[in-house]
Amino acid sequence: MALTGIQILKMLPKKNCGECGIPTCLAFAMKVAAGQTEIAECPYVSDEVKEQIGEASAPPIRTVKLGGGDHIFTTGGETCQFRHEKRFENPTGIAVLVTTEMDNAAVDGRLERFKSLRYERVGVMLKADLVAIKDAKGDAASFSALVKRVLAEAEDAKLILISDSPDNLAAAAKECGERKPLLFGATLANADAMAKIGQECGCPVGVKGQNVDDTVAISEKLLAAGLKDLVIDTGARTVRAAFEDNVLARRAAVKSKFKPLGFATITFPCEITDDPMLEAMVASVLIAKYTGIVVLSDLQGDTLFPLLLERLNIFTDPQRPMVVQEDVYPVNGPGDSSPVLITCNFSLTYFIVSGEIEGSKVPSWLLIKDTEGLSVLTAWAAGKFGADMIAQFIKKSGILEKVKHRELIIPGYLASLKGELEEELPEWKIVIGPREAGHLPAFLKEWKAAA
Numbered sequence: 001m002a003l004t005g006i007q008i009l010k011m012l013p014k015k016n017c018g019e020c021g022i023p024t025c026l027a028f029a030m031k032v033a034a035g036q037t038e039i040a041e042c043p044y045v046s047d048e049v050k051e052q053i054g055e056a057s058a059p060p061i062r063t064v065k066l067g068g069g070d071h072i073f074t075t076g077g078e079t080c081q082f083r084h085e086k087r088f089e090n091p092t093g094i095a096v097l098v099t100t101e102m103d104n105a106a107v108d109g110r111l112e113r114f115k116s117l118r119y120e121r122v123g124v125m126l127k128a129d130l131v132a133i134k135d136a137k138g139d140a141a142s143f144s145a146l147v148k149r150v151l152a153e154a155e156d157a158k159l160i161l162i163s164d165s166p167d168n169l170a171a172a173a174k175e176c177g178e179r180k181p182l183l184f185g186a187t188l189a190n191a192d193a194m195a196k197i198g199q200e201c202g203c204p205v206g207v208k209g210q211n212v213d214d215t216v217a218i219s220e221k222l223l224a225a226g227l228k229d230l231v232i233d234t235g236a237r238t239v240r241a242a243f244e245d246n247v248l249a250r251r252a253a254v255k256s257k258f259k260p261l262g263f264a265t266i267t268f269p270c271e272i273t274d275d276p277m278l279e280a281m282v283a284s285v286l287i288a289k290y291t292g293i294v295v296l297s298d299l300q301g302d303t304l305f306p307l308l309l310e311r312l313n314i315f316t317d318p319q320r321p322m323v324v325q326e327d328v329y330p331v332n333g334p335g336d337s338s339p340v341l342i343t344c345n346f347s348l349t350y351f352i353v354s355g356e357i358e359g360s361k362v363p364s365w366l367l368i369k370d371t372e373g374l375s376v377l378t379a380w381a382a383g384k385f386g387a388d389m390i391a392q393f394i395k396k397s398g399i400l401e402k403v404k405h406r407e408l409i410i411p412g413y414l415a416s417l418k419g420e421l422e423e424e425l426p427e428w429k430i431v432i433g434p435r436e437a438g439h440l441p442a443f444l445k446e447w448k449a450a451a
């Protein structure tokens with residue numbers, strides 16, 4: 001049973017020292033209760049209390065980390081069935097499969113695509129996260145050699161090691177050093193050996209069930225052996241079965257606190273179909289419902305990019321708009337006679353507007369006013385983008401020192417603010433910009449020609 005913030009507060013030292021990064025013990029306790037921070041952030045809590053609170057406030061789906069150093073992949077940690085209830089925490093990991101049966105060119109191609117298919121959107125780098133390395137021949141030497149190659153060639157890849165042989169997994173895991181891989185997969189027959197290896201090398205273990213019941217039995221056995229960090233595969237190899245098992249596991253963990261299924265799932269669209277397009281569609285279903293890691297047979301931009309965007313959409317916090325910082329942003333190396341534009345800090349607006357300015361090649365200053373993530377019209381309607389607030393921002397933003405002229409381009413949707421703004425900023429000429437960002441390049445070129 002989860003503890004409340006007040007129950008957690010009673011166990012804290014109540015120094016209100018702020019060393020946990022939160023000013024008071026009460027605020028810290030509330031955040032721990034909400035699953036927004038870890039009890040271990042308070043340096044003054046005893047190990048006993050840490051364990052007690054950690055267990056009670058742990059999310060129903062265990063948080064599991066792979067990798068090491070700057071390259072960590074986190075899965076699980078989910079606390080709700082539906083995104084609108086709160087939010088989904090850790091984005092589905094996208095993995096590409098390489099096996100010891102593939103020739104060099106096939107492995108090279110996959111690793112190259114893993115490294116090169118990267119896209120920046122709204123300030124976020126979208127990319128695949130993991131490489132799944134399969135011991136397809138049951139041969140320790142070729143398996144370890146492939147692991148070494150991936151470690152050397154894909155430096156930020158988090159690894160999943162797949163083998164039927166616990167010994168081969170143990171040998172390959174040693175090659176990984178600090179880059180802790182997921183060791184896949186434990187069956188009822190080898191669970192004892194897998195538990196031993198998982199504990200010895202401190203790596204999470206993947207459960208390789210044949211069905212849900214089998215998965216539960218293996219998971220219980222590993223938990224009884226003292227392993228905590230698991231990822232589960234229910235053995236489903238059709239899209240319907242994988243979908244149903246994912247929903248069942250999530251519901252059992254979140255609603256019934258059923259521990260043997262309280263782990264992120266790993267699914268294998270690469271084993272469900274040979275058709276790349278169908279494989280991407282299967283992956284998209286499983287990303288939406290609720291797989292922790294999805295393993296693909298290959299990466300291609302035309303199917304990977306939509307999956308990455310789907311993931312980005314699902315794993316943003318619906319309660320918190322994406323924002324950029326209030327500031328003056330130089331675009332295309334502006335000078336003191338460059339145009340000055342202003343817009344809101346909703347990140348989508350920022351990236352669209354700055355992208356269009358960049359595309360115009362006209363050096364410009366882009367002022368981003370904090371509107372708490374609301375878009376232009378919504379912010380204006382909510383009283384967060386009024387003339388008085390814009391004027392205040394202009395005065396304190398530092399733009400007065402950056403430009404000689406006094407001409408401010410406002411979004412076309414705020415045309416009605418022109419008069420008020422001219423009163424608030426008497427030295428400035430207020431110019432109404434286009435309504436749509438797509439018209440900015442032509443507008444800026446005209447502005448430049450007229451200046």
Ligand code: SF4
Nearest residue numbers: 016017018020025042
């Ligand atoms: S570090 Fe611990 S004692 Fe200090 S404010 Fe945070 S919770 Fe309280």
